[in-house]
Amino acid sequence: MSIKELFYFSKSDRKAILFLLVAIVVIFVAIRWSSGLSITADKPAAEQRKASKQAVSSSHADKDWSLDEPTQMAIHLTPFDPNTAPPEQLLALGLQPWQVKSLLKYRNKGGVFRQPSDFARLYGLTLKQYRQLEPYIRIADDYRPAADFIASERPRTMHQRDTLHYPMKLKAGMHVFLNTADTTDLKKVPGIGSYFARQIVNYRNRLGGFSSIEQLAEIDDFPIESLTFFAVSADELAKIHRLNVNKLSLNELKRHPYINFYMARAIVDFRRLHGDLQSLEQLKLLKDFSEEKIRRLQPYITF
Structure with missing residues (x-):
């Protein structure tokens, strides 16, 4: 058989082979085209999601800063009425912006502070802040309950209603x-x-x-x-009350703010081993007594 006869195809065979080649090319082009479309379509979507995420993060960051970020303003304590004090004064008193916002929201809804202790209920106010601000709270008479005024117009009886008086504060130089x-x-x-x-x-x-x-x-x-x-x-x-370290028990000694359990036990052990203490110098021999602790105790010790 010659080579020509080996590679000879009939007309129907040539049509089948041509059809297969065209089909392969079409399938290959379709696969390449769909892959490219998927890649280009995913890229803008991913970028859009990234931009959206950054926008949300930025929004949350701005919100957190405006409500929760501590202010760096210097604290200036002055008398104030929580019912009328402007935001600038409240911030100067050491309140955080979100606390001021909470107070203003309470006032806008008709909330009223009728006595200094009412201020302690301000949302987010810490015990330390209240202790610091409580001496400066001044509630105006306009915010007293109406019942108080009606009661004052009634005929007086033998039983007078107690009146709350705020003490006058000392001036500079007074003690x-x-x-x-x-x-x-x-x-x-x-x-x-x-x-x-x-x-x-x-x-x-x-x-x-x-x-x-x-x-x-x-x-x-x-x-x-x-x-x-x-x-x-x-x-x-x-007239300071002094502790006789030679007579008091361990429990009695450790009640003093400057004597802890170990210091009291050291004193009791020293008395048991060496007899009564005669001076503060002997306390220096005990490991629990530093120079500073002895100095603090000096006005409160007797022998």
Whole structure:
């Protein structure tokens, strides 16, 4: 058989082969075209999703900053009425923008602060913020309940309704004696309200009396700017309650704010092994007593 005869195809065979070649080309072109269309279609969609995601993130970032980002304004404490104070004053008092927004929303809905303690219910207000602002809250008479005014117009009887009076604050250069003042006197000090007045009295009782005004800074969140209005007299220093370290038990010793359990146990062990303590110098021999701790204890120790 010759080569020509080997590669000879009939007319019907040639048509079938041609049809197969055309079909293969068409299928190949269709596959390439559909793949290119998918790639080009997916790219704009992906870019659009990315842009949308960035826009949402940017929107959330702006919202978070406007509502939750702490302000860097210097705090300036002044008397204010939460019912009428403008946003600028509220921000200057140390409130965050989102807290001011919450307060304004409360007022716009008809909410009223009728007494200083009502301000503590402001959404998001921390205990530290309330303690700091409470002495500066001033509620105008216009916001008292109407029933109070009607009651005042009725004929007076033998039983008078109690009236709430806010103490007059001390002027610069005036003082209260720290160890003899009661809570009423203490609340006359600028920056001191009912809470800190109680804290001062409670800490004074635990110490046995203050030996210096700097000890007030040991009270949590105490307003340091108020220290200049306090004084400790020589008579008060002489009346400080002292601890006899040779007679008190471990439990009695550790009740003092300056003596912890380990210090009290060290004193009791020293007495058991060496007898009574005679001076503060002997406390230096005990590992739990540093120079600073002995200095703080000096006004409160006797032998």
